[in-house]
Amino acid sequence: AEVEETLKRIQAHKGVAATIVINAEGIPIRTTLDNSTTVQYAGLLHQLTMKARSTVRDIDPQNDLTFLRIRSKKHEIMVAPDKEYLLIVIQNPCE
Amino acid sequence: ELKEEFTRILTANNPHAPQNIVRYSFKERAYKPISYVDQMAIHFSLNGNMILKDSDEGRRQSIKLSAAAKKAPVETFAVTSEEAEIKGEESTENTQPAGEEEAERSGTAEVAEAAEVEEPPPPSVKEQKLANQFNFIERASRTLNNPMRERACQSEPTPCKNFSATANQWKIYDAYVEELQKMERSKEKEKPKAQIAKREEEKKKGRKLTSLESQSDDINKISKAAKIMERMVNQNTFDDIAQDFKYFEDASDEYRDQQGTLLPLWKFQYDKTKRLAVTAISWNPKYKDLFAVGYGSYDFMKQGQGMLLLYTMKNPSFPEYVFSSESGIMCLDFHNDHPYLVAVGFYDGNVAIYNLKKATYQPSYKSSAKSGKHTEPVWQVKWQKDDMDNNLNFFSVSSDGRIVSWTLVKNELVHTDVIKLSVEGTTMQGPEGLQLQMLGCGTSFDFHKKIDYLFLVGTEEGRIYKCSKCYSSQFLDVFEAHHMAVDSVSWNPYHLKVFISCSSDWTVKIWDHTIKAPMFVYDLNSAVGDVAWSPYSSTVFAAVTTDGKAHVFDLNINKYEALCTQLVVAKKKNKITHIQFNPVYPVVIIGDERGHVISLKLSPNLHRMPKEKKGQEVKKGPEVEIAKLEKLLNLVREPESKA
Numbered sequence: 001a002e003v004e005e006t007l008k009r010i011q012a013h014k015g016v017a018a019t020i021v022i023n024a025e026g027i028p029i030r031t032t033l034d035n036s037t038t039v040q041y042a043g044l045l046h047q048l049t050m051k052a053r054s055t056v057r058d059i060d061p062q063n064d065l066t067f068l069r070i071r072s073k074k075h076e077i078m079v080a081p082d083k084e085y086l087l088i089v090i091q092n093p094c095e
Numbered sequence: 096e097l098k099e100e101f102t103r104i105l106t107a108n109n110p111h112a113p114q115n116i117v118r119y120s121f122k123e124r125a126y127k128p129i130s131y132v133d134q135m136a137i138h139f140s141l142n143g144n145m146i147l148k149d150s151d152e153g154r155r156q157s158i159k160l161s162a163a164a165k166k167a168p169v170e171t172f173a174v175t176s177e178e179a180e181i182k183g184e185e186s187t188e189n190t191q192p193a194g195e196e197e198a199e200r201s202g203t204a205e206v207a208e209a210a211e212v213e214e215p216p217p218p219s220v221k222e223q224k225l226a227n228q229f230n231f232i233e234r235a236s237r238t239l240n241n242p243m244r245e246r247a248c249q250s251e252p253t254p255c256k257n258f259s260a261t262a263n264q265w266k267i268y269d270a271y272v273e274e275l276q277k278m279e280r281s282k283e284k285e286k287p288k289a290q291i292a293k294r295e296e297e298k299k300k301g302r303k304l305t306s307l308e309s310q311s312d313d314i315n316k317i318s319k320a321a322k323i324m325e326r327m328v329n330q331n332t333f334d335d336i337a338q339d340f341k342y343f344e345d346a347s348d349e350y351r352d353q354q355g356t357l358l359p360l361w362k363f364q365y366d367k368t369k370r371l372a373v374t375a376i377s378w379n380p381k382y383k384d385l386f387a388v389g390y391g392s393y394d395f396m397k398q399g400q401g402m403l404l405l406y407t408m409k410n411p412s413f414p415e416y417v418f419s420s421e422s423g424i425m426c427l428d429f430h431n432d433h434p435y436l437v438a439v440g441f442y443d444g445n446v447a448i449y450n451l452k453k454a455t456y457q458p459s460y461k462s463s464a465k466s467g468k469h470t471e472p473v474w475q476v477k478w479q480k481d482d483m484d485n486n487l488n489f490f491s492v493s494s495d496g497r498i499v500s501w502t503l504v505k506n507e508l509v510h511t512d513v514i515k516l517s518v519e520g521t522t523m524q525g526p527e528g529l530q531l532q533m534l535g536c537g538t539s540f541d542f543h544k545k546i547d548y549l550f551l552v553g554t555e556e557g558r559i560y561k562c563s564k565c566y567s568s569q570f571l572d573v574f575e576a577h578h579m580a581v582d583s584v585s586w587n588p589y590h591l592k593v594f595i596s597c598s599s600d601w602t603v604k605i606w607d608h609t610i611k612a613p614m615f616v617y618d619l620n621s622a623v624g625d626v627a628w629s630p631y632s633s634t635v636f637a638a639v640t641t642d643g644k645a646h647v648f649d650l651n652i653n654k655y656e657a658l659c660t661q662l663v664v665a666k667k668k669n670k671i672t673h674i675q676f677n678p679v680y681p682v683v684i685i686g687d688e689r690g691h692v693i694s695l696k697l698s699p700n701l702h703r704m705p706k707e708k709k710g711q712e713v714k715k716g717p718e719v720e721i722a723k724l725e726k727l728l729n730l731v732r733e734p735e736s737k738a
Binding site: 002003006007009010013014015016021054057058061062066067069076078080081082083084085086087089091093 | 263264265267268269316317318319320321322323324325327328329331332334412413
């Protein structure tokens with residue numbers, strides 16, 4: 001499907017190290033990493049996303065979280081929350 | 096029911112007494128019912144110790160009393176009271192229904208009697224016998240203890256589930272919103288007509304992202320997030336370009352006199368269009384970062400298929416929408432009010448309308464040979480305002496010399512010939528005395544922004560015709576513009592009288608439509624592919640030539656030379672075909688023959704607003720622009736009129 005193609009393009013994009021798709025309970029559905037790392041990322045980022053979303057909405061209930069980016073020394077973790085899923089991409093920005 | 100009479104009978108029966116006592120008779124070895132049951136109910140009994148004087152007992156006692164009065168008065172009293180008790184027991188009927196107990200009692204009574212009988216004779220002998228606690232019989236029996244058996248029954252524990260949640264403000268808000276939506280939905284169900292009207296309204300707002308939603312597949316629910324993510328990933332990769340686009344202003348422009356530069360930003364390409372040339376570019380009127388590119392081929396010999404791609408500046412690596420067609424696309428146009436409708440003209444003379452909101456790859460409406468398509472390539476299409484029946488309509492111009500108006504009536508394209516471009520002075524004498532009119536080949540046209548019916552048509556012969564929609568056979572005016580085909584004509588966005596034209600005869604000319612001669616002529620040393628006015632200033636325009644250069648002019652600053660002449664693509668292999676200004680950002684996009692689209696940022700010199708003189712207010716707005724251009728034109732006109 002089109003979404004599959006989009007995901008493939010993202011994975012093939014320059015600098016992208018990994019792609020993970022998590023469902024609403026924090027269980028990874030699709031990943032390009034090994035199992036243990038995936039589970040770790042999934043659990044931690046799920047909690048963080050919930051917290052971030054809660055923060056945004058507490059301040060203004062009509063608002064909602066659209067995107068979350070964590071830039072660290074080594075790479076950048078991008079989280080796109082959806083109603084039922086969470087899409088995580090780890091990229092090494094070329095600098 | 097209430098009037099029913101109840102009879103009550105007063106009897107002397109004891110209501111508590113059993114009526115059906117059954118006793119086991121050993122003789123008959125069966126249970127036999129006792130016919131008579133005592134009916135006496137004792138309400139109160141009190142043991143008294145008074146005996147009748149004249150009864151046996153009374154006489155005995157009186158003898159005792161008199162005899163034992165000397166010896167042991169206490170003992171006799173005890174005896175008498177004991178006897179009295181026993182007698183009392185005898186005479187009382189027990190009120191308890193247990194038969195065995197009665198038997199027991201009567202047994203004890205008998206025994207007591209016997210004891211009693213025993214006692215009186217000894218006292219008469221010994222006068223007194225001590226109450227013997229060892230000389231009485233107690234009879235007891237022990238019943239079998241039933242063996243205890245425990246029986247338990249355990250039911251299944253009710254299933255328990257732990258539930259925990261936090262009640263945040265936004266969860267409360269969500270709940271309210273859901274309630275509202277439910278109510279609305281129930282209201283909608285009651286009024287289906289109102290709902291349909293609502294839906295139509297929503298469609299016209301043109302939300303382009305909704306075409307990817309509403310999938311039933313599992314992974315497709317993530318489509319929106321995936322889209323955003325792709326853009327973010329691209330932003331990261333092209334981070335420096337994105338920063339340039341937003342913030343970079345070339346500081347070296349200060350040193351460059353009046354010259355400016357074009358800073359290359361993103362390059363958009365798609366592997367399926369590598370062999371095709373960019374034939375048309377247009378920005379979307381609603382989403383300022385979305386633009387459409389039409390692909391086809393200008394080469395007469397190599398005609399293949401065509402593509403229509405829509406890119407957004409937010410995602411330079413992949414187009415948002417891809418449509419392919421059998422024939423090369425030559426031109427396209429977005430509708431102003433419905434930004435999801437794209438009109439497209441093909442090389443084979445057909446026109447079509449693509450609807451971006453629908454998920455199909457086919458055009459929504461397409462003309463055909465039956466419905467009056469052009470016989471030559473369609474060079475330009477332009478949407479018009481909705482006609483009186485609120486039908487969408489657009490115009491197309493083609494090399495077959497016809498300008499056709501297409502109207503979308505009830506899901507079909509209906510065509511109306513507006514004008515035939517007859518070439519003056521070439522009426523030939525055909526066979527049998529027929530007058531044949533040679534038709535010119537239209538290559539481009541443009542409609543006036545304010546005057547609805549007025550439009551210009553450029554032809555292959557180099558002429559520009561000023562036409563009106565009302566007159567179908569006559570032109571309002573003819574300009575002998577160029578020596579070769581006119582590639583593009585365009586009205587100035589601000590000034591009502593000025594238009595620009597470019598041609599393969601290497602020139603770009605600016606005209607006032609009331610004057611036959613051009614105001615400004617620029618020779619660019621190579622065939623000019625396209626020219627475009629800038630949307631922010633009435634005096635700035637850009638032109639691209641086939642030698643790969645882009646020229647930007649600002650008449651306000653320099654009337655004779657370009658402010659910027661820059662090589663945009665590799666010279667020998669590639670030709671530039673089209674250029675368009677972004678309506679909002681200082682960005683131009685240029686399409687070339689290899690299917691690439693390059694975006695460039697205009698350096699500050701090129702889009703500078705006139706500096707305000709000290710003490711004067713800077714007026715912004717179309718009037719200023721018009722005045723600016725008018726001033727320039729006057730400078731040019733006066734020497735002409737003098738001459």
